[in-house]
Amino acid sequence: MPDSPCCICGQPSTKTIRHRAFCEKHYATATRERPLAWRSLAAQIGGLVVFVAVIYGLQWIIQPIFTPTTLFFTGVALSLVPAFIWLSFFYQQDRVEPEPKGYVLGVFVLGGLLAAAVGAPLVNQVFRLSEWIYADPLTAILGNILIVGFTQEFLKYAAVRYTVYGLPEFDEATDGIIYATAAGLGYATVLNIQFIIASQGVDIGAGVFRIVVTALAQASFAGVVGYFLGRAKFEDEPVWWMPLGLSLAALGSGVFNWLRGQVTQGGGVTVSGSVATPWIALVLAVVVAVGITALVTWLIRRSIQLTLAEA
Amino acid sequence: MTMLASLKTSLNRDQLGEWLVIALTLSALLLGWGLRATVESRTMGFTADGITARVPAGWLWRLGSGMQVLHATDPASAGFSTTYNIETRPVVADAKPEQLVGVLSLERGQRLTAYRVLDQQPLIINGREAYKTTFVYVEANPTLTHKDLPSVVHGVDFVFINGSRAIIVTYEADENAYDTDFAEFRRFLDSITF
Numbered sequence: 397m398p399d400s401p402c403c404i405c406g407q408p409s410t411k412t413i414r415h416r417a418f419c420e421k422h423y424a425t426a427t428r429e430r431p432l433a434w435r436s437l438a439a440q441i442g443g444l445v446v447f448v449a450v451i452y453g454l455q456w457i458i459q460p461i462f463t464p465t466t467l468f469f470t471g472v473a474l475s476l477v478p479a480f481i482w483l484s485f486f487y488q489q490d491r492v493e494p495e496p497k498g499y500v501l502g503v504f505v506l507g508g509l510l511a512a513a514v515g516a517p518l519v520n521q522v523f524r525l526s527e528w529i530y531a532d533p534l535t536a537i538l539g540n541i542l543i544v545g546f547t548q549e550f551l552k553y554a555a556v557r558y559t560v561y562g563l564p565e566f567d568e569a570t571d572g573i574i575y576a577t578a579a580g581l582g583y584a585t586v587l588n589i590q591f592i593i594a595s596q597g598v599d600i601g602a603g604v605f606r607i608v609v610t611a612l613a614q615a616s617f618a619g620v621v622g623y624f625l626g627r628a629k630f631e632d633e634p635v636w637w638m639p640l641g642l643s644l645a646a647l648g649s650g651v652f653n654w655l656r657g658q659v660t661q662g663g664g665v666t667v668s669g670s671v672a673t674p675w676i677a678l679v680l681a682v683v684v685a686v687g688i689t690a691l692v693t694w695l696i697r698r699s700i701q702l703t704l705a706e707a
Numbered sequence: 708m709t710m711l712a713s714l715k716t717s718l719n720r721d722q723l724g725e726w727l728v729i730a731l732t733l734s735a736l737l738l739g740w741g742l743r744a745t746v747e748s749r750t751m752g753f754t755a756d757g758i759t760a761r762v763p764a765g766w767l768w769r770l771g772s773g774m775q776v777l778h779a780t781d782p783a784s785a786g787f788s789t790t791y792n793i794e795t796r797p798v799v800a801d802a803k804p805e806q807l808v809g810v811l812s813l814e815r816g817q818r819l820t821a822y823r824v825l826d827q828q829p830l831i832i833n834g835r836e837a838y839k840t841t842f843v844y845v846e847a848n849p850t851l852t853h854k855d856l857p858s859v860v861h862g863v864d865f866v867f868i869n870g871s872r873a874i875i876v877t878y879e880a881d882e883n884a885y886d887t888d889f890a891e892f893r894r895f896l897d898s899i900t901f
Contacts, residue, residue: 523739527783528746531765535746542739550732557725628724638724639731646735 403629405564416632425567426630427700436485437577437689440615441682443481444608448678451604462600468592471603475588478611479504479581496565503555503575507582507618510551515583516590518547536657541650548583549645552618553638555579556625569696572626573619580618584611605674612681613652616688620645623692627699652684747891750898753777758793758874761898763891781888786881787846787858789888791895798873804829804838804866807873811840811864819844820857832865833897840864843882861885869901 402409402419404426409417418426451474462470483504487497519525529539556575560566566575588607595603624641627633659676750761755770755777762768768779774794781789798807808827815822822844829838846858862879876899878892 518736523743528743528765531746531749535742538742539739542735542742546732546735546739550728553728628721632720633724635720635724635727639727642728642731 404567416630422567426569427704428568436482436574437615437619437685439485440478440482440577441612441685441689443485444478444612445678445682447477447481448604448608452601455601460600467600470600471592471595472589474600474604475585475592475607478588478608478615479585482577482581482615499560499563499565500574500578503560504578504582506555506559507552507579508586509582510555510579511548511583511586512590515547515551516587519544533654537651537654539650540653541647544653545646545648545650546642548614548649549617549621549642552576552579552583552614553621553625553642555582556622561625561629566629569623569626569630569699572624572629573622573692573696576618576622576625577615580614580616581611583618584614587614602674605678609656609674609677609681612685613649613656616681616685617645617649617652619688619692620648623695626696631699648684648688652680655680748894750894756795758795758899758901760793760895760900762791762895784881784884784888786855786883787860787879789880789884790878791892792875792877792879793899794875794877795872796875797871798868800871802868802873804836804868804873807866807875808838808840808864811866811875812842815842815844820847821845832867835867838864838866840866858882865896867901874899874901 400409400417401407402422403416404422405419407419409419411418411420411423483501523543525539525543529536553576556572556579560571560575566572587610591606591610592603621641624638624645628638628641656677659680660674747763749764751764751768752759752761753768753770758776760777762777762779763781765783766779766781768777770776771778771794774796776793776795777791779791796807805827812822812824822842824840824842826841827839829836831837841861841863843859843861846860859882860879861882862877865876867874867876876896878889878896880888
């Protein structure tokens with residue numbers, strides 16, 4: 397029997413997972429395969445694709461005429477939809493597998509606050525990225541990784557690491573993904589609202605693509621950070637584990653941002669001024685989101701199976 | 708090693724990992740800052756009318772005709788576009804820069820809205836005598852369809868005498884960008900040879 401207390405609750409421990417001591421209860425949660433995380437991410441992807449189709453279809457059928465004010469408020473309302481879809485699915489599933497609702501919502505809000513107070517000002521005002529990043533492709537890729545990627549992923553990491561990470565409620569490896577996704581969606585919501593405000597409203601058809609692509613990307617790369625956070629808490633990982641996770645997420649996020657710019661610009665601009673091929677960015681975001689969700693789910697499942705096999 | 712010692716080692720490793728994440732993020736941002744500085748300091752050289760200079764890369768520039776030698780504009784600047792201008796004017800032998808400054812002020816006073824000279828002073832730039840004139844005016848936008856409010860433009864002339872001609876190097880920027888962009892203009896000014 398290990399002589400150190402449970403690393404989650406501090407109670408006497410009975411088992412270990414790679415040198416980490418656990419009580420019976422938290423050993424069971426740490427080695428439980430919990431589909432909530434990947435189910436809510438999968439529902440998010442499907443829900444957002446349906447959302448785009450519905451809004452695009454409605455716009456095509458009704459062809460609404462907006463005043464600047466109604467256009468603005470419609471844009472802001474649409475910015476909130478991705479987070480609403482994820483949170484509503486999450487809470488619906490949560491009846492079966494409870495997670496503290498206040499904490500999830502709190503991390504979502506914190507992600508948004510960090511984006512508004514730190515992320516966006518750092519990227520737009522301190523680094524003034526848009527003024528120089530398009531100098532050449534290499535600069536665009538490096539700038540997106542080093543500045544945008546690291547800033548965004550570190551803030552999502554911080555929103556989880558310095559709040560819920562140390563609490564007893566963070567008791568499963570998948571909790572890292574759930575909380576980081578909440579932070580990522582909070583971040584995306586603020587980015588989308590800022591975009592609507594800066595544009596003083598936006599063409600709804602093109603705007604809904606941008607809103608959904610941003611939400612999918614932020615949630616997906618937050619999932620990577622969350623996976624590494626979850627493993628860091630429950631397994632005795634080397635010191636480079638979390639830096640590696642952050643770097644991978646920042647690399648993916650930066651390359652995605654650059655690629656999104658490339659594919660949407662490649663189609664040219666229509667006479668009305670909107671980007672001609674926003675759907676390509678949506679396809680790209682869906683592929684990335686599905687890929688990351690599948691990979692992270694497989695890695696967690698494999699890790700739990702290995703732990704159980706060792707036991 | 709006991710389990711307690713092992714746990715302590717794990718906690719220390721967690722803390723070290725946490726600090727490494729912070730250090731890594733700061734390093735990435737520092738590298739990003741360096742990348743920005745590198746991109747912004749890239750320049751393109753030009754030679755015209757016996758004058759050479761290096762214009763920031765990515766700017767829109769054209770070589771002028773007649774008295775105007777170069778007109779370069781920063782397309783990324785907000786409000787009034789930050790502009791560098793080089794022009795030459797014939798002068799009589801032994802002319803002083805301040806004589807030309809009076810002519811320039813008269814011309815601009817007639818052409819520009821609310822033109823004001825803020826400061827004038829002789830100085831030495833890279834070992835050459837020059838005359839510096841700081842001015843402001845309100846940009847009267849010639850495009851009637853523009854919905855933007857008129858901008859207050861802050862500018863400075865550096866006048867050099869080179870034999871029988873005067874070389875006038877002018878920097879103009881939106882009043883909000885003037886101080887920020889001045890360092891870059893100073894690099895442009897230092898790159899001019901004639």
